[in-house]
Structure formats: C-alpha cells, structure tokens
Amino acid sequence: MTTNDGGQAASGAGVRVGTALRRYLGVGAALVVLIVVLSLMQDNFLRYSNIMNILRTNAVLFVVAVGLTFVIVSQGLDLSVGSMVALGGVFLASMLEAGVPAWPAILLTVLACTFLGALINGGLIAYGGLNFFVVTLGMLQLLRGAALVLSNGVTKSTIAHEPVQWLGDGFVAGFPMPVLIAIVVGIVGYVVMRWTRFGRSVYAVGGNEVAARLSGVNVKAVRFSVYAIAAFTAGIAAVMLTGRLTSSQPVSGALGLELSAAAAVLLGGASFAGGSGTIAGTAIGVLFLGILANGITLAGVPSYWQGIATGVVLVAAIALDRFRSR
C-alpha cells in the first residue's frame, strides 16, 4: 500500500476520490468544449456519419478499456491486452482457415484469450505473488511473439466469413454492430462495478488491500478475476478488430492499444494508486481521445500529430489535477 500512513495520508485518500471526481467532471467539461469547438470549426463534425464513424473506430478501444478499468481500479495494470487482441485475431483467422464454423470459432477465440489471461496473468499475479508490471510486460512480448509464430507474420483474410464481418463492421437496423457491442460491454461493466459485491471488492482491494482482506474480501480471487476480465474483453475486441480490418494482423494489429486504453482509463478519473475510476469515466476518456483524433483529421492536420496531442492531453489532465489538489 502506498497510502494510509497517518492522518495526512488519511485525508489525502479522501482528497484523492474528490479529485478523481473533479478530474472526471473536468474531462467531461473538456469533452463538451472540444465538441462545441469542433462543431463550430468543422461543418462535417456533427454529421451523423461522422459521429458514427468516431464511435465505430473507437469501439474496440472502449471494449479493451472497460476490462482495463477493472484492473487499474484494483491497483494493477495489464500491458498485455494489445498483444492479446493481435493473438486473438490470429486464433480466429487460423480456425476459420482450418474450416471451423464462424460462430464456434468466435466463441473459442474469446474463451482462449480469457483462459490465457486468467491462467498466466491472473495466476502469476494473484496466486504467484509476482509483480503485475513484470508479468504483463513479459506477456506483452510473449503474446505478440506467439501471434507472429502462429501466423508466420502473414495476414489472413476473413472477409468470406459473414458473422465475423458482421460483428466487426456490420449494422443492426442501421446502427453499427461494434458500437452496439461496446454499449453492451460498457453497461454490463458499469453494473458489475457499481452495483455488485464483486465490483465493490475491486474498489476495496484497490483502496486498501489490507482492510479488504481482513474484512473478508478474497483478495487473490479478485486480483485473478480482474486479469481474466481484461483478457475476456481483449478477446471480444480481437473478434471485432478482425472483422473491421477484414483480416488478422499479427504484426501491426492493435499495436500500442494497451497504452491508449490505459490513457483513456486515467483520463476518465482512475489513478494508478488504485481504488478510483469508473466505467462511465472510461467512456468519457475514450470519447475524448477519439474525438480529438477525429478533429485532427478533419482539420487536415497530418495524423502523425495525434500521438503528440494525446500525450499532451493526458499529462496535462493529470498534472492539472495534481496541482489543484495541492
């Protein structure tokens, strides 16, 4: 535990939640400002097609970020989710190529990702007591390597497989399917975090692990579960991304996705100190990053600037928050 040593830390923890809320509201307000500015400057911004485009291109990021929110709130981090998405795509494409019917292949992909993440990340961190940073950094390398080895680095088209395309790039009654999936994942994540005992336990472990353990929270099971959840959402994201790209992309697919997702979660009010953050905040964080990127594209600025803008926004948001709380 890094907190709760003495009276100063005690009030500090109180302040932390307060500032998390303020940051959440702060980013929400910044999001509104960004939307207003873009809609004034760019005629195309508020068009239905552009809005749907923003939502569609960020659905994968959001699904991954939902799982990562559980991990970060529990005072952990999963750096392997991007590689997991890439490996999941390779699984899926390979199974389809081998003649496995689409729906079973999709289900198996999600299950395989969940199993891998739970077993290795969850097992080693929760039950082996290894440091989460080391384990998931290793898995970032390992899973990407596995994706390359299994595919020989070759992309495989999945365009012939209707269900995969439908999940990743299709429509239901004119509404984009990936956005629908993201909304469902978001709502389920929100309800679990906010209203269930398990969700409460995740906050308790992140807020004060010792107190959580002594009051009966099964801390190991909670830690195990959050990494399983992160891998589960990465598995869903793998199917969505494969469908959107119409192929598996072992080399470049989902590269750096874990860091974009972490940025969104932090922007949404979570803290690496654990115990704070919400799915609603994460949604705002993802929207902010997505709209920022969209605005840069609409303004005709080279997309290379996206990274710089994201970095500045992230550090500025957290720095502002830190200075205000002093």
Add this chain to the structure above:
Amino acid sequence: MSAAVLQATGIHKSFGGAIALHDARLTLHGGEIHAVMGENGSGKSTLLAILSGALRPDAGTIGVDGRSVAALDPVAARAAGIAIVHQEPQLAPSLTVAENILMGRLPASGGFLRWQTVNARAQAVLATLGIDVDVRTKVAELSIGRRQMIEIAKGLVDEPRILLLDEATSSLDEADAAILFRLLRALRDRGVAIAFVSHRMTEVMQLADRATVLRDGHFIGTTPVAETDERALVAMMVGRDLKSYWHRAPARPGKVLLDLQNVSRGSLRDVTLTVRAGEVVGLAGLVGSGRSALMRTIAGVRTATSGAIVVDGQRVDPASPAHAHRAGIGYVPEDRKVEGLVMGWSIRRNAALSRMNLRGPLAFLGRAFDEAAFADGSQGLKIKATDSGQRVGELSGGNQQKVVIARELATRPKVLLLDEPTRGIDVGAKEDIYAQIAKLVGEGMGLLIASSELQELLGVCHRICVLYQGRIVAEFDAEEATEEAIAYWASGAHELETPSHGAVPA
C-alpha cells in the same frame, strides 16, 4: 563509576496535543549499562530519539561531558560520540553487509570506492562483535536477528562513547542476544555509557547496572538494579493510582461461545482459552508476546497449524476472514488506518464492507444495503458525523474506530475480537466504546480484548489471560488481578523466581 557523560533534565515533548514527555530525566555515566523502563507509551523511545538528535525537545537541557548542547541534531550527536540502534533494522536490503555498516562514510579515492578497505573495515567491526558473516553478503539474505546485529555493528563503527539501544533485542533469538550482551558488557568495561530500552525484565535484571523508570512521560525514579527487584520496578512502572472510569458489566457467563484447544501457529504455542456468552476476556502481554497473532489466528487471517477453534459448539478452524465471519466471529484489528478502513469511502460503505462478504459475488449492493449495515452495526455507538455518506477519512480517530466496530457488528457476530480497541482515541470516544462493550455483553455476546493498557483490561474484563512468548502463562479473575501481578507475568519475571503472585500457571 566515573562522572556523568550525558545528562538530560527537564525534557518536555509533545506531539500535537499529546504529551509524550513531561520533565523527563536521564543521567548516564561512563562504564554503566542503564535500563530505561516503562509501559507502552510511557515515552521511552521518544526520550532516546531526543538524545540521539532525531527529535528536538520542546524544553529541557542536554549536557554531554558537563557542557550543555544547545541544538542536538543527528550530526551533532554523532560528533559528540552518541550512537543509536533502532528496534527495526534500518538497512538497505539490496546492499552488502559492508556497504550498510559503512553507509555514509564509505572510503573512496578519486571518486572510486576502495572495496578492499570497505570490506576490511566492516570485517573488523564484525570481528569485535563476534559475528561470523561474510561482509560481501547482501543484507536481504540475512535473518532478522542477523540484520539486527548488523544494525548494532553500524552503531559501533564510530566507536561511540554513548550507545543508545531502543528495544534492540526484540527481534533477536537467545543465542544472538547472548552475543549482544557479552558485547555490551565488554563495551561497558571499556568505559562506554550504554542506555537500553527493553520490555524483558530478565534482560534488565541480568544486564543493567541502573534503571530509570518513566510513566506517562514522567520521570519516576532511577535506582541501582542491585538494590531493587523486579516487583519493585514493576510497581514503579505501573503506578498505583487506578483512575476508574470503567464500569465492568456484571458477569453472567453463559454457554461457551469460543473455545480454543491447543492452538499453535508460528510463535503461538498450545493456546487454550474459552470465552463464554456474556463475558469479556482480556489478553495481556507485551509487544511481540503473540496477542495480535492470536487474534488474527482466531479471525482466520492466518490459520492455526494445530489445535482446534470451536465456535458455539461447532468446530470451525477459520481458513479465511470470510469463513470466520460466517461462523460468527467479528474482528476489529489493531491499526484502523492501515488494516481497518478504506479511507476514501463513505462511512456506510465501510460499515457494509464485512457484511457484503456474506453475500454471493454478484449480489446486488445498493445504498439501501449500506444504510442497513450501518444502522445495524452502529446502534449505540454514537458516531459523530454529518451523515452516513461522509468520508471516514474526515472523521476523528475515535469515530473511525467506531466505524470499524460498526462494520464488524453489522455481521451480527457471536464473538467479537477487539485488538487495542481504544488506542490513540480521546476519552469521550473511549467511554462510548466501553459502554458499547458493556451493552454487547449484556446482550449475550462473548468478547475477547487484547490491550497493552493494563488499566483498561482491569476495568472492563471479567477474566484476564497473560501471554508471554506465545504461551498463556497466567490467568486471573478480574477481581483478584492487579497490574503488578499481570506485569510480573507479562515481562517474564516468573522465569527468574518461583511464582508468588497467587496466579496459577496456565
């Protein structure tokens, strides 16, 4: 005996509103071993910290060799030949023994360390201590006892004339302690003045030439050890004026609710103990005697390696805190900030933290659940807060403690374990908690209270068990118990003479 090398008089020190030292005194002569004694919280460690320059007194004078030292800071203390050895080794685990011993004074030439000199000097210091450790070993690889010896070696590098030891033996086993005692005697014979804080009466009687006793930050007296005995020292430590604001609930012991049969685990050895319905049982013992370890074992935080824990007729042997809760055991840990509360959470959320674990993982928890847990658990506790949605981090220590108690009561326990239930809280909150204890006992709950405040145990308990080195060495009926008798058994003084205090060894 030579003249005084260190003289501290009229030392006052307070932290916030709490007075730690009030007119404390200590005089050290060259060539003596001087025990500084007192109960927990009597100000011993604070006094040593002041003499080592780590803390600055609010008032008082400190003289070294008859010259008054105006501002004693750690650097000035070192220059004056004062060294301190702490209770907890303050070492860098990833560095070698030699680097740790010579930290801050590593010999170098042209910016490069002279490793041979480093190792040779460290080896020389260890040789005087009679410790056989390769100085190139990393400290992380050493046992706690060995680390403590390294910490002591660190204190001896500068060949101090005044050596202060703050409970330096609490983590040493007997063999290491014997080495240390031999060394301390050798240093004394060379003319070094040694002051040491210890809770172990046997050590004091064997080692010390004189003893100074503090109580509640006041100087009580200094006496040559040869002219006193352990009973007289204990009497000086605990005082005789019993302030009484406790009302012990009338004893109406019913059926046995908690039954420990030969419970062992780590330092706990064959603990047998019962708590009946409508009864308050106290656990007395020094720091490290196994009080908290026993509480944690009953609460399922750690599991007993042998023996049985029976709750209300059912053998439970709690494997986890949740298991203990389901069996009807509530546990309020010692340190509410670190072990008890999620500081960023509201009062009602904290109050629901234990009860929620009695539900399934996907059970729905809304505000109503929290409110109900808080209402059930806080009945009679008089928690002062704006409302149950206030963050616990904003509450006073006493109210925070009440929230932890409310959290456990919300699980409707049959047996409640309280570890240091009133440490560091104000008198008003203490009275509320004592009143709550009396109320719970009246309702037929069984309570087990561990406390380092003997007066508290005497005031609220019906029976008191004394732990010493993981064993229950004595059991008293509260009516017959005295502070002297409890302190006598808790300090291990019984190992020096045949028992004569009326208590039957358990």
